[in-house]
Amino acid sequence: MSVVEMNVSGQTKARADAKPILELQGLSKSFGAINVVKDVSLDVWPGEFVSLLGPSGCGKTTTLRMIAGFIAPNEGRIVLGGKDITEVPSYRRDVGLLFQSYALFPHMTVRGNVGFGPKMRGETSGVIADKVRWALSLVKLEGYEDRRPNELSGGQQQRVAIARVLAGGASMLLLDEAFSNLDAKLRGRMQEEVRELQLRLGIATVLVTHDQEEALAMSDRIVIMNGGKVEQIGTPKQVYSAPSSMFVADFMGRCNRIEGTLRQDRRAKAWYLDCGPSGTIKLETIPHPDAREGEECPVFVRPEHLRLTQSLENHEGEGLKGRIERVVYLGSRSVAYVTLEGNIPLQVHLPNKPGISDEFSIDRPVVVVPLPGAVTPLPE
Numbered sequence: 001m002s003v004v005e006m007n008v009s010g011q012t013k014a015r016a017d018a019k020p021i022l023e024l025q026g027l028s029k030s031f032g033a034i035n036v037v038k039d040v041s042l043d044v045w046p047g048e049f050v051s052l053l054g055p056s057g058c059g060k061t062t063t064l065r066m067i068a069g070f071i072a073p074n075e076g077r078i079v080l081g082g083k084d085i086t087e088v089p090s091y092r093r094d095v096g097l098l099f100q101s102y103a104l105f106p107h108m109t110v111r112g113n114v115g116f117g118p119k120m121r122g123e124t125s126g127v128i129a130d131k132v133r134w135a136l137s138l139v140k141l142e143g144y145e146d147r148r149p150n151e152l153s154g155g156q157q158q159r160v161a162i163a164r165v166l167a168g169g170a171s172m173l174l175l176d177e178a179f180s181n182l183d184a185k186l187r188g189r190m191q192e193e194v195r196e197l198q199l200r201l202g203i204a205t206v207l208v209t210h211d212q213e214e215a216l217a218m219s220d221r222i223v224i225m226n227g228g229k230v231e232q233i234g235t236p237k238q239v240y241s242a243p244s245s246m247f248v249a250d251f252m253g254r255c256n257r258i259e260g261t262l263r264q265d266r267r268a269k270a271w272y273l274d275c276g277p278s279g280t281i282k283l284e285t286i287p288h289p290d291a292r293e294g295e296e297c298p299v300f301v302r303p304e305h306l307r308l309t310q311s312l313e314n315h316e317g318e319g320l321k322g323r324i325e326r327v328v329y330l331g332s333r334s335v336a337y338v339t340l341e342g343n344i345p346l347q348v349h350l351p352n353k354p355g356i357s358d359e360f361s362i363d364r365p366v367v368v369v370p371l372p373g374a375v376t377p378l379p380e
């Protein structure tokens with residue numbers, strides 16, 4: 001791959017000339033008879049933030065530990081900055097690894113922790129002091145040099161761990177569930193801070209996470225893994241709105257599955273999906289190149305791309321009839337659990353706007369109308 005799409009600040013940049021900083025080429029790893037990483041290939045580009053996302057046990061940490069050099073692959077190669085490092089021991093790899101548990105030295109001060117890498121490399125005390133000052137200023141911890149880890153909050157300990165990795169002079173940052181020990185509010189703040197710092201330093205980063213929102217919020221690209229294999233690689237928008245498999249569609253957020261039969265209105269050049277007793281919905285485009293009338297075509301649609309109305313009027317007869325089973329209030333939105341005629345369950349997100357009382361109450365007949373372009377044929 002010679003071109004990558006980056007979504008930094010929503011921009012799309014073509015990088016035809018750049019070379020990847022990290023190349024994983026057909027990595028596989030077995031523990032005993034069990035193959036936990038299967039033929040994983042990935043290029044990470046300079047300055048890029050890539051997340052490995054997937055359910056527990058899918059091989060994310062194992063992949064990251066192979067990059068760090070703690071585990072040797074059974075097959076495949078790892079190339080860093082154009083050099084094959086597959087056989088290079090971990091301490092001679094130019095990557096900084098940050099664990100969930102921070103792994104700070106408890107008996108050392110902040111200064112000792114952050115200066116550990118440069119000291120081990122035999123730098124002079126002046127250089128070590130400069131690096132410690134630089135790294136602590138990046139994570140906004142000036143003045144904390146003499147504290148020990150047990151005298152710091154969770155967020156501060158995490159900043160020290162990041163400063164230690166940065167002072168170590170790594171050319172890449174590897175983060176394993178680095179935010180999962182923090183409470184929700186602090187987690188969000190640290191995610192923003194780390195992303196801002198990563199962009200400022202332009203340091204390529206691989207984050208392992210099982211948290212979809214974290215991956216969506218932080219990454220230029222996301223690698224979705226399942227059972228040791230790569231399911232899809234794409235920008236947050238690509239993996240969310242154009243998933244390549246049912247697994248990705250489902251893993252990236254709630255996804256409603258609707259079954260129906262295709263019908264074409266040749267005069268209007270439109271395709272419709274007849275969904276039995278609940279009604280008909282319009283498809284914006286031909287569902288796939290070989291689509292034909294009468295074909296069974298399962299589709300998916302996200303709950304936030306559905307609207308509830310009181311009746312089919314004003315919608316040219318397009319919409320699915322059902323009944324609200326329950327409504328769950330979640331602050332910024334509510335979730336309506338609807339059962340369509342024909343007993344098909346659907347979730348619909350209702351944005352909570354000020355001044356609007358509960359418009360839709362339980363047991364009411366409603367019509368579910370998808371937003372234009374929201375209905376997508378299910379991938380294989």
Ligand SMILES: Nc1ncnc2c1ncn2[C@@H]1O[C@H](COP(=O)(O)OP(=O)(O)OP(=O)(O)O)[C@@H](O)[C@H]1O
Binds near residue numbers: 036059061062063210
């Ligand atoms: N040293 C090991 N020996 C044997 N099996 C291992 C070893 N390390 C990991 N595994 C197994 O390999 C599989 C993948 O583990 P891995 O830690 O990579 O998962 P993960 O995707 O990081 O999951 P989680 O989100 O739970 O951290 C799991 O089934 C795990 O039990």
Ligand SMILES: [Mg+2]
Binds near residue numbers: 060061062208
């Ligand atoms: Mg893990």
